[in-house]
Amino acid sequence: MQDRYAVVGNPIAHSKSPAIHTLFAKQTQQKLSYEKILIELGHFEKDVKRFFTSGGKGLNVTVPFKENAFTFPDQLTPRAQLAGAVNTLIQQTDGSILGDTTDGAGLINDLQRNCFLLKNAKILVLGAGGAVRGILEPLLAQQPKEVVIANRTVAKAQMLADIFDNYGNIRACGFDDLTGYEFDTVINGTSASLAGELPPVPESIFANNKNTGAYDMMYSKKLTPFLLWAKQQNVSLLTDGLGMLVGQAAESFQLWRGVMPDITPVIDALRNQ
Ligand code: ATR
Structure with missing residues (x-):
């Protein structure tokens, strides 16, 4: 089965993250799936837990769940603590969830x-x-x-x-x-x-x-x-800020997959859409 990743938010239909990560995966020849998941207000904890217990490997979190993303993880990186924000959740080998920010x-x-x-x-x-x-x-x-x-x-x-x-x-x-x-x-x-x-x-x-x-x-x-x-x-x-958007996604991709994608061709592809 392919490793599963997603972006969660509400609304989420407009998110460019699936397109960006799909391009990164292609470029770096990684086999993974990346979807967008709409979470109802008040359901963040339950839905995110379910995502990870059913095999999900990592999540990006967007509005309006930035607060939840900060309080949910078992651990936070020092830079997430300083930023007071989390946009990336990573499931670690012991099953615990690490929160980081890549913005x-x-x-x-x-x-x-x-x-x-x-x-x-x-x-x-x-x-x-x-x-x-x-x-x-x-x-x-x-x-x-x-x-x-x-x-x-x-x-x-x-x-x-x-x-x-x-x-x-x-x-x-x-x-x-x-x-x-x-x-x-x-x-x-x-x-x-x-x-x-x-x-x-x-x-x-x-x-x-x-x-x-x-x-x-x-x-x-x-x-x-x-x-x-x-x-x-x-x-x-x-x-x-399009390059920042692609850049933060690239940093998340590297945290999850250990490979840093080249952001320039992805920015160009999005500009031409
Ligand atoms: P975000 O998560 O995007 O940072 P935020 O926390 O609501 O959103 O912050 C919005 C920022 O944009 C604030 O600095 C806000 O200024 P105030 O703190 O004075 O509210 C600023 N902002 C929003 N609209 C603005 C405008 N028309 N002119 C100047 N600053 C504006």
């Missing part, structure tokens, strides 16, 4: 692939929700000059900066406080793009550098409002 690694992989400045760079992160918390430690591990978290609700940004205060180069502020500061890499981690909105950021935030880049953790067929805005300010390095 941060997926983002770093995509930023590096697209030549964004990280080491010694001034990095601005917009937003302070769960998605941003998951990327801060991996970003700080790249040894930037500084990471600034700007958020509409400043207290939430401050709370995140406090968690990672031991790095010594992270601070929080409101959008208005950004006036007069310039950054090499600006990452939009707000959910504003989902609503077709732009975070209210001053226009002067991009350093005048040929490698200055704007990254939106959301993806869409056309430029997100944030990337369009950055383009209007002559930022040439513009990347949306």
